[in-house]
Amino acid sequence: RRPGIIANPNCTAAILLMALKPLHDAAGLTRVIVSSYQASSGAGAEGMAELEAQLQGWAKGRKVPAKVFAHPLAFNLIPHIDSFKDNGYTGEELKVAQETRKILELPGLPVTATCVRVPVLRAHSESVYVETSRHISAEKARKAFAAFPGLQVIDDPRLKRYPMPRDQAGKDDCAVGRIREDLHTPNALNFWVVGDQLRKGAALNAVQIAEKLL
Amino acid sequence: RRPGIIANPNCTAAILLMALKPLHDAAGLTRVIVSSYQASSGAGAEGMAELEAQLQGWAKGRKVPAKVFAHPLAFNLIPHIDSFKDNGYTGEELKVAQETRKILELPGLPVTATCVRVPVLRAHSESVYVETSRHISAEKARKAFAAFPGLQVIDDPRLKRYPMPRDQAGKDDCAVGRIREDLHTPNALNFWVVGDQLRKGAALNAVQIAEKLL
Numbered sequence: 148r149r150p151g152i153i154a155n156p157n158c159t160a161a162i163l164l165m166a167l168k169p170l171h172d173a174a175g176l177t178r179v180i181v182s183s184y185q186a187s188s189g190a191g192a193e194g195m196a197e198l199e200a201q202l203q204g205w206a207k208g209r210k211v212p213a214k215v216f217a218h219p220l221a222f223n224l225i226p227h228i229d230s231f232k233d234n235g236y237t238g239e240e241l242k243v244a245q246e247t248r249k250i251l252e253l254p255g256l257p258v259t260a261t262c263v264r265v266p267v268l269r270a271h272s273e274s275v276y277v278e279t280s281r282h283i284s285a286e287k288a289r290k291a292f293a294a295f296p297g298l299q300v301i302d303d304p305r306l307k308r309y310p311m312p313r314d315q316a317g318k319d320d321c322a323v324g325r326i327r328e329d330l331h332t333p334n335a336l337n338f339w340v341v342g343d344q345l346r347k348g349a350a351l352n353a354v355q356i357a358e359k360l361l
Numbered sequence: 362r363r364p365g366i367i368a369n370p371n372c373t374a375a376i377l378l379m380a381l382k383p384l385h386d387a388a389g390l391t392r393v394i395v396s397s398y399q400a401s402s403g404a405g406a407e408g409m410a411e412l413e414a415q416l417q418g419w420a421k422g423r424k425v426p427a428k429v430f431a432h433p434l435a436f437n438l439i440p441h442i443d444s445f446k447d448n449g450y451t452g453e454e455l456k457v458a459q460e461t462r463k464i465l466e467l468p469g470l471p472v473t474a475t476c477v478r479v480p481v482l483r484a485h486s487e488s489v490y491v492e493t494s495r496h497i498s499a500e501k502a503r504k505a506f507a508a509f510p511g512l513q514v515i516d517d518p519r520l521k522r523y524p525m526p527r528d529q530a531g532k533d534d535c536a537v538g539r540i541r542e543d544l545h546t547p548n549a550l551n552f553w554v555v556g557d558q559l560r561k562g563a564a565l566n567a568v569q570i571a572e573k574l575l
Contacts, residue, residue, distance in 0.1 A: 152530050178545075182396035182488035184477065206420030215535050222482050224398050226539050226553045231518040235541030237500060244544070257545030261488040261553065263398065266480050274475040274488075276398035279390050285449060288401040304445040306423070313437040327449030331392075331471030339440045339475065 153356055159183050159239065159262065160246040162271055165321040169295035171251055172312060174334070175280035179258040181243065184265045184272040186312060189344055190215050193359025195268050202266075204264040207268060214262060225264040237262055247261040270312035277360065278335045285326050288336055292323050297347065300319050302326050310341035318343055367570055372562025373397050373453065373476065374460040375486055379535040379561065380554040383509035384502060385465055388548070389494035393472040395457065398479045399442060400485040400488050400526060403558055404429050430478060439478040440557050451476055462528055484526035485558040492549045497500075499540045502550055511561065516540050524555035533565050 150176075156164070162245055163181060170176060183207035187198040193215045201221035204211035213219045225359030229238030282289070293300045301310045302324040310322035329335035342348060377395060401412040407429045409487035415435035418425035424447040427433045431441055434484070443452030455467030458472035479486075497505070507514045515524045526563060543549035556562060 180394055182475075196414050202416055203420050206417050207462065207496075214387070217521045218525060223525055224479065224481060224486050225490075225525060226486075227518065234544070235518065235539070236544070237518075259467065259490065259543055259545065259551060260550055261396075261539070263486075263488065263553075265398070265438065266436070267438060272438050272440075272477075272568065274440075274477065276394050276473060304441065304449065304451075306516060307431045307441065307533070309440050311437055311439060323513070325449070325475065330448070330450070331473065331475055337475055339471060339477075357406050
């Protein structure tokens with residue numbers, strides 16, 4: 148037995164990776180650009196409580212100041228998660244890129260992230276653009292996603308079915324939808340992935356790592 | 362005098378263009394990938410009222426169903442604005458692309474959009490990735506943005522200053538921030554632009570067009 152620490156990845160990276168891994172296996176990733184829509188619970192129970200208190204306050208006509216977040220989150224968006232680095236990126240944005248490369252074992256993969264806090268209680272969402280080395284149709288990508296354990300495909304826009312944080316909160320599986328081929332770049336896809344970052348992004352993933360070890 | 366109709370552009374495209382035009386003049390745009398964070402007021406006064414009613418209902422422990430939007434917007438994100446087309450894109454996503462190309466007079470410019478409704482009352486936000494034909498540093502881009510009428514640069518992350526919908530609501534000017542060079546692609550920038558889509562995205566722009574004509 149080797150002593151050591153096993154790290155659980157960043158929650159935004161973990162949810163992103165649930166969609167990237169089957170796509171990489173199917174078509175070979177060459178580039179990832181992601182914009183996140185991260186829930187208040189990413190900052191812990193206090194983050195959720197602050198958003199709820201601000202909205203309760205708004206309903207009753209009084210202001211509740213921001214303490215957990217840098218600014219009020221109610222009816223707002225905060226493009227600032229973790230601390231800022233000299234290159235203008237946040238720690239969160241760099242973590243998403245670095246951990247994605249590390250876990251996929253693709254040290255040269257270009258990954259660009261913009262991370263934004265949104266007034267949602269639970270479940271992170273991500274708008275993702277990828278390029279692949281081999282062409283993959285939206286239909287084949289849908290099949291690759293559907294075959295991956297822990298990932299559901301919810302992608303029937305005509306029936307107004309697509310992943311939403313409200314539906315994914317409290318669920319173990321992540322969900323991917325809005326899967327569509329890019330209209331300009333031949334080997335490129337766009338999609339939308341949502342996952343409960345307290346489950347797949349944190350607790351569930353730690354349990355799954357432990358199960359794998361035992 | 363020539364009779365005719367003058368169209369006001371799509372609000373998400375109008376706000377995006379406020380940042381793209383100075384960048385194109387400075388460095389030549391070759392590619393745009395945008396993810397939007399669109400306020401409830403994009404669906405009119407009823408959209409704002411529905412979000413407020415849902416949050417008032419939540420504060421009082423009763424559910425207010427969705428009528429204006431396809432799903433409840435309170436504490437949620439809806440990756441569905443306008444109707445879906447056969448290629449999987451929404452009308453809004455195609456409009457952002459088409460109108461951007463038309464207004465910049467760049468019919469071949471690749472523009473990819475993902476449009477998402479967020480629980481914000483007023484002001485649309487956009488996470489934007491661009492590639493340019495000539496290299497432009499973040500510092501030079503900041504100067505080009507700052508010199509463009511109607512666009513403010515709010516980009517001092519260490520002081521927690523960046524554009525947010527809460528601050529831009531009710532303002533004529535759009536604001537751009539989080540301006541940073543891409544870490545992988547040489548001639549690429551990422552930024553975040555926010556504007557009140559009822560003003561620059563609609564009423565103000567119509568008035569500005571009329572002023573130009575008179």
